[in-house]
Amino acid sequence: MDRQLLSKILAQMRKNLKEGKDIGDMKVGALLALGHQLEAIFYYLGHELGSTLKIKAVKDVSQVPEELERIITEFNIGSVEITESSEEIVQLKLRDHSSIKDLIKKGIKSSGSFCSFEAGILAGVVEKLSDRHCFAQELGCSLQTGENYCEFMIVFQKD
Numbered sequence: 001m002d003r004q005l006l007s008k009i010l011a012q013m014r015k016n017l018k019e020g021k022d023i024g025d026m027k028v029g030a031l032l033a034l035g036h037q038l039e040a041i042f043y044y045l046g047h048e049l050g051s052t053l054k055i056k057a058v059k060d061v062s063q064v065p066e067e068l069e070r071i072i073t074e075f076n077i078g079s080v081e082i083t084e085s086s087e088e089i090v091q092l093k094l095r096d097h098s099s100i101k102d103l104i105k106k107g108i109k110s111s112g113s114f115c116s117f118e119a120g121i122l123a124g125v126v127e128k129l130s131d132r133h134c135f136a137q138e139l140g141c142s143l144q145t146g147e148n149y150c151e152f153m154i155v156f157q158k159d
């Protein structure tokens with residue numbers, strides 16, 4: 001793994017997110033820095049990026065959904081609708097995010113989950129907000145379901 005290249009790519013991705021620019025092409029560069037095993041690599045990249053965004057922890061986990069919505073908007077990650085929230089999980093629908101927004105317009109379909117990068121970002125952001133380890137998983141990808149959103153679940157680790 002080329003850590004210097006990965007560090008430069010993550011810094012550029014962070015800058016582009018803040019400025020509302022696309023980051024899709026940089027995911028390919030990050031892949032070159034890491035090697036193969038796409039899904040795990042993209043999750044890792046997203047998690048690293050999400051955990052390096054300049055955000056502050058909330059005082060109570062019940063504040064996570066509201067802050068998550070704000071951060072997703074602030075960093076141009078997509079548009080979000082929180083569908084469920086508790087002390088154990090946050091479930092949401094994410095529209096117009098970088099992994100699928102151009103592919104949907106082209107009618108491209110996938111047979112499985114495609115958005116592990118966004119799952120990683122969500123996990124990294126929520127970990128930083130809550131100061132609790134968590135895992136995010138895509139439950140339904142718009143490239144698979146035909147819906148105009150991808151659905152994610154973020155699960156907090158129990159102590």
